[in-house]
Amino acid sequence: MMNMMSLKFLLVRTIQGMSRLFYILILIRCLLSWLPIDRRNKFVDLIYTLTEPVLAPIRRLFDRSPLGGGIGLDFSPVIAILLVELLCNLIVMVIVRYV
DSSP: OOOHHHHHHHHHHHHHHHHHHHHHHHHHHHHHHTSOOOTTSHHHHHHHHHHHHHHHHHHHHHHHSTTTTTOOOOOHHHHHHHHHHHHHHHHHHHHHHHO
16 A cells, blocks of 8 residues: 555656656757658647647747747747746645645
8 A cells, every 4th residue: 555655756756757748848849840840740740739738828928028029039948848847846846845
């Protein structure tokens, strides 16, 4: 039978793993954007499908800001990685302290 400490450890490791997986997906997406690969490729489509729900809102917010419009560089992957890491760290901190 699992005790509370091992359950907490499992939950923390799962959250950290999901955060790392998302980081890798965003990194792959950035690399794919530099290559002449057809967007209709199933692998490319999967990467875009998994990352676009996070990147699109950030991109829209950044485009509306005085810093974002017309630069020509998409900083949404960097911002998304930072936000996901921050959220992961906050969730882990709450689990470790209060669960």
